[in-house]
Amino acid sequence: MTYTKNQLTYLVILRLLIGWHFLYEGVVKLWNPEWSSKGFMMSSEWIFEDLFQTMAQNEGILSMVDFINVWGLTIIGLLLILGLFNKAASIGGVALLAMYYLAHPPLVGIVSALPTEGSYLIVNKNLIELFALLVICAFPTSHIIGIEHLIAKFRGAAIDESTDSK
Amino acid sequence: MKEEEKGGMTRRDLIKGLVALPVLGGFVIGASSKRSHDRELKESILKELSIEAAEPPSSGPMSGDPIRVGIIGFGIRGHQLARAAGFATKEWIESMRQNALTNKNDTRLKDFLDQEDLNIIIAGVCDLFDVRAEELIDSFKTENHTPKRFRHYSEMLQSPDIDAVMIATADHWHAPIAIEATKAGKHVYIEKPMTHTLNETYELYDAVQSSGVVFQLGHQHRQTQSFLTAQDIIKKNVLGHISLVQTNTNRNDDNGAWQYLIHEKANPQTIDWDQFVSNRGSIPFNNEHFFRWRKWWTYGSGLTGDLMTHDYDRVNTIMKIGIPKFALTSGGIYTHIDGRNVPDVVQVALEFPDYTSGTSQEPGKEKGMTFLYSATLGNGHERPSIMMGHDGTMEIGNQLTVHAERRSTRYQAMIDEKVLVPEIPVFSYDPAMGVDGVTSATAKYFANRGLMYTYRDGKRVDSTFLHIREWLSCIRNGGNPSCGIEQGFQEAITALMSTISYKLGVRVEWDKDKREILNPNGVNYDEVLIS
Numbered sequence: 016m017t018y019t020k021n022q023l024t025y026l027v028i029l030r031l032l033i034g035w036h037f038l039y040e041g042v043v044k045l046w047n048p049e050w051s052s053k054g055f056m057m058s059s060e061w062i063f064e065d066l067f068q069t070m071a072q073n074e075g076i077l078s079m080v081d082f083i084n085v086w087g088l089t090i091i092g093l094l095l096i097l098g099l100f101n102k103a104a105s106i107g108g109v110a111l112l113a114m115y116y117l118a119h120p121p122l123v124g125i126v127s128a129l130p131t132e133g134s135y136l137i138v139n140k141n142l143i144e145l146f147a148l149l150v151i152c153a154f155p156t157s158h159i160i161g162i163e164h165l166i167a168k169f170r171g172a173a174i175d176e177s178t179d180s181k
Numbered sequence: 182m183k184e185e186e187k188g189g190m191t192r193r194d195l196i197k198g199l200v201a202l203p204v205l206g207g208f209v210i211g212a213s214s215k216r217s218h219d220r221e222l223k224e225s226i227l228k229e230l231s232i233e234a235a236e237p238p239s240s241g242p243m244s245g246d247p248i249r250v251g252i253i254g255f256g257i258r259g260h261q262l263a264r265a266a267g268f269a270t271k272e273w274i275e276s277m278r279q280n281a282l283t284n285k286n287d288t289r290l291k292d293f294l295d296q297e298d299l300n301i302i303i304a305g306v307c308d309l310f311d312v313r314a315e316e317l318i319d320s321f322k323t324e325n326h327t328p329k330r331f332r333h334y335s336e337m338l339q340s341p342d343i344d345a346v347m348i349a350t351a352d353h354w355h356a357p358i359a360i361e362a363t364k365a366g367k368h369v370y371i372e373k374p375m376t377h378t379l380n381e382t383y384e385l386y387d388a389v390q391s392s393g394v395v396f397q398l399g400h401q402h403r404q405t406q407s408f409l410t411a412q413d414i415i416k417k418n419v420l421g422h423i424s425l426v427q428t429n430t431n432r433n434d435d436n437g438a439w440q441y442l443i444h445e446k447a448n449p450q451t452i453d454w455d456q457f458v459s460n461r462g463s464i465p466f467n468n469e470h471f472f473r474w475r476k477w478w479t480y481g482s483g484l485t486g487d488l489m490t491h492d493y494d495r496v497n498t499i500m501k502i503g504i505p506k507f508a509l510t511s512g513g514i515y516t517h518i519d520g521r522n523v524p525d526v527v528q529v530a531l532e533f534p535d536y537t538s539g540t541s542q543e544p545g546k547e548k549g550m551t552f553l554y555s556a557t558l559g560n561g562h563e564r565p566s567i568m569m570g571h572d573g574t575m576e577i578g579n580q581l582t583v584h585a586e587r588r589s590t591r592y593q594a595m596i597d598e599k600v601l602v603p604e605i606p607v608f609s610y611d612p613a614m615g616v617d618g619v620t621s622a623t624a625k626y627f628a629n630r631g632l633m634y635t636y637r638d639g640k641r642v643d644s645t646f647l648h649i650r651e652w653l654s655c656i657r658n659g660g661n662p663s664c665g666i667e668q669g670f671q672e673a674i675t676a677l678m679s680t681i682s683y684k685l686g687v688r689v690e691w692d693k694d695k696r697e698i699l700n701p702n703g704v705n706y707d708e709v710l711i712s
Contacts, residue, residue, distance in 0.1 A: 031204050035204070038208060065285070069285070096208070098201055161197075161200070162201070164198045168190050
């Protein structure tokens with residue numbers, strides 16, 4: 016894939032910003048031993064509310080969900096910033112965001128249980144971040160800027176760095 | 182421009198590979214400074230307040246011989262008491278089973294089945310309506326034991342097969358039965374309000390004081406963990422001098438207005454009407470009076486006795502206010518024009534000129550408080566209960582929330598330094614979540630919506646169960662129940678003063694030295710109360 020300098024710059028910045036956001040969301044939960052996804056899932060609305068509430072009410076599943084959230088967010092954030100396993104990290108991030116979106120979708124007729132700072136209809140920030148991660152996945156940059164670049168160099172592989180070749 | 186050689190590592194490659202490092206460095210600096218800032222705020226607030234979440238009242242083991250309990254009054258509340266004690270009717274279990282099938286979030290049956298066994302036997306029942314007495318016997322009989330039906334409560338109280346009674350009759354029978362039970366040496370769990378007239382209040386007080394029975398008045402909120410934590414908040418003087426406490430009742434449905442169903446089998450043959458009215462003179466049979474007795478002063482206690490007593494006792498639990506010096510009540514029947522004579526809108530102002538919980542100001546500014554109770558049965562909009570002090574305001578419910586007062590003396594420096602923001606709760610307590618110094622909007626939101634339940638030892642529990650358990654534990658292991666005769670006396674006098682004030686349209690005064698309501702005009706208060 017060939018990028019112009021601007022394209023590469025903005026894609027990398029987008030990757031770093033999303034990474035930062037994931038990492039901080041993860042770290043904040045890690046620092047707060049009382050954090051739990053229970054309230055978020057218990058207040059779920061729309062067609063998946065039964066599923067989320069069942070998960071929240073089962074102590075075993077709940078602790079697994081909490082663990083996946085805390086460490087999923089932290090590790091995905093780190094990987095996006097470092098530029099390592101970016102495809103897997105983006106897809107993992109998309110999966111988490113899809114869950115957040117489906118638990119509380121801003122649809123007509125659903126009064127969100129979550130306090131929000133803006134106004135949303137169908138599209139909210141989770142959905143936008145989800146698609147931004149798909150962009151990161153479809154337009155990879157970590158082989159150019161990131162640890163993956165170093166690994167490739169270390170292995171002596173040829174890297175297509177069209178930006179620089181021009 | 183081309184400078185890298187394929188396969189070789191250049192300085193430029195290193196920069197490209199490690200561009201994340203400065204970003205991560207920035208992250209670490211940013212996140213740790215944010216964390217230490219938040220921690221400092223939280224710690225300085227919690228240190229200043231030093232509130233401790235209270236432990237539940239201790240309640241001993243339920244071992245030993247089963248206690249033989251008689252139930253007097255097996256109506257709506259009687260059913261609830263029996264369930265809290267571990268006995269549900271077949272009909273209730275079946276309807277809960279159906280509910281759980283259609284709604285798997287309905288865990289009432291599971292909660293009931295998970296409840297600890299209190300090691301009691303329902304040995305007898307006394308209900309004036311045949312259908313209810315038979316329902317109890319049919320549901321609670323076992324292979325080894327059938328509850329005995331007593332036609333008159335006196336027979337039950339004289340029976341050697343009964344150790345303790347739970348009284349959930351109409352209000353006009355609470356005290357007479359409790360007095361006789363106490364004299365017969367039976368332990369008593371009695372529903373609120375404790376009494377219906379003044380004379381019986383004194384008589385019951387003396388009877389319990391001179392007996393060895395364990396007496397518990399049914400204000401189950403005494404077991405609510407948040408109220409116990411609230412006691413610590415008052416003790417630590419977090420709110421400063423409290424000048425106003427406001428509690429409310431907001432209901433807007435027939436059931437809430439005591440318009441209960443009249444059973445289809447109710448008639449003079451199935452109801453012992455004469456016994457029902459035997460302490461109230463000659464009144465012709467009236468189905469509605471029997472099932473909806475809360476609507477008439479003859480049998481019921483109105484909003485002041487029926488519902489204010491819960492709020493009063495809650496506040497008395499937290500603030501130890503005792504009996505007010507003055508009570509002034511106003512109200513009317515404005516919504517339910519259906520023949521009732523108790524008001525459906527009521528405002529009660531109770532004055533406590535000597536009450537003090539301490540102050541952060543100069544001496545002389547620490548005394549006096551009004552307790553305001555406002556009730557309507559014509560609107561269900563929830564108004565929270567609040568305690569308003571010079572330094573802070575506390576909202577009480579299952580959760581507790583404390584806001585600092587903008588003009589507080591105690592917190593002025595912290596407010597000036599922006600460590601405290603009056604709009605954000607400085608303290609919030611949810612028994613399911615623990616203590617938090619600075620709550621997030623989301624956590625508060627979840628807590629207020631009741632999405633988190635109160636747990637004890639990991640189990641969701643009913644406060645009535647805990648209240649009955651405490652009573653049984655005192656019977657078995659000794660000790661005093663949390664809502665005994667002293668607390669009951671305060672509750673009863675306060676409610677009766679408020680009702681007398683409503684009926685006479687005057688401010689009623691309590692003489693705490695003589696322990697009596699002043700009566701300058703020689704009015705027969707007991708006649709006023711039941712007419």
